[in-house]
Amino acid sequence: MQEHEKNGVLYFTFSNLDQVSDIFVHAFSSRLGGVSTGDLATMNFSVNRGDTKENVKENYRRFAAAVGFRAENLVCSDQTHTNYVRVVTEADRGKGFDREKDYHDVDGLVTDVPGLVLVTYYADCVPLFFADPVHRAVGLSHSGWRGTVSDIAGETVKVMRETYGTNPADLLGAIGPSICQGCYEVSEDVILEFQKRYEPSLYPLLYTEKPNGKYQLNLWEACRQNMLCAGLLPGHIQVTDLCTGCNPEILFSHRASKGHRGNLAGFLGVRG
Numbered sequence: 244m245q246e247h248e249k250n251g252v253l254y255f256t257f258s259n260l261d262q263v264s265d266i267f268v269h270a271f272s273s274r275l276g277g278v279s280t281g282d283l284a285t286m287n288f289s290v291n292r293g294d295t296k297e298n299v300k301e302n303y304r305r306f307a308a309a310v311g312f313r314a315e316n317l318v319c320s321d322q323t324h325t326n327y328v329r330v331v332t333e334a335d336r337g338k339g340f341d342r343e344k345d346y347h348d349v350d351g352l353v354t355d356v357p358g359l360v361l362v363t364y365y366a367d368c369v370p371l372f373f374a375d376p377v378h379r380a381v382g383l384s385h386s387g388w389r390g391t392v393s394d395i396a397g398e399t400v401k402v403m404r405e406t407y408g409t410n411p412a413d414l415l416g417a418i419g420p421s422i423c424q425g426c427y428e429v430s431e432d433v434i435l436e437f438q439k440r441y442e443p444s445l446y447p448l449l450y451t452e453k454p455n456g457k458y459q460l461n462l463w464e465a466c467r468q469n470m471l472c473a474g475l476l477p478g479h480i481q482v483t484d485l486c487t488g489c490n491p492e493i494l495f496s497h498r499a500s501k502g503h504r505g506n507l508a509g510f511l512g513v514r515g
Contacts, residue, residue, distance in 0.1 A: 411474025
């Protein structure tokens with residue numbers, strides 16, 4: 244991952260997607276460079292955490308200016324830990340920024356419309372980026388443990404294949420800043436869901452058991468396995484090394500803050 248700073252706005256990009264920056268625009272936010280205050284300081288992208296609409300819209304404008312796109316072209320998700328992926332068209336331009344969303348329970352977005360920029364939100368869950376340079380299409384999905392078990396990665400690739408003719412072997416994938424295995428303790432009921440989803444040979448890669456009966460879960464590896472199962476090539480997938488829980492000074496983390504936090508966001512679009 245590459246770190247960038249412009250006008251006080253700190254953000255991150257992926258080297259594999261940077262190599263096709265003539266086709267795509269992408270970024271993942273930090274908590275720095277915005278106007279929000281208190282627990283939401285300063286680059287918060289959610290009005291559902293107690294922030295004002297004015298602050299959030301100004302944060303979008305500052306972030307867009309730093310990265311190089313227009314905030315009016317954003318199309319935002321409506322996340323509820325589903326594996327539903329919405330096909331975004333020109334009619335959706337601005338929804339979630341300066342137009343009301345007319346959809347719900349959407350954790351993944353795909354588009355091939357030049358100029359539109361997809362947005363999904365995070366504070367420990369895993370951002371999944373997909374870019375098809377052949378068909379000039381993108382997908383951006385939110386994968387918490389529920390989305391991982393229900394394979395929103397595979398669902399995103401399926402929708403891109405059916406809608407745009409995407410060949411999974413052409414896709415560039417990235418797994419963004421989120422909670423690392425060392426910070427992510429879960430109970431046995433969660434692990435049982437992962438055991439239903441994955442082959443036993445993968446269990447040692449996905450979790451470790453602790454003496455207290457809890458487990459440390461590796462969402463990064465689980466999401467990578469989902470991308471591989473969907474047909475992405477191993478060399479086309481970049482996995483973050485930046486943990487939200489380990490870096491509360493620059494990233495929002497639900498667990499590290501005990502829920503007192505704003506929302507980070509991932510951004511991905513086809514250049515106009």
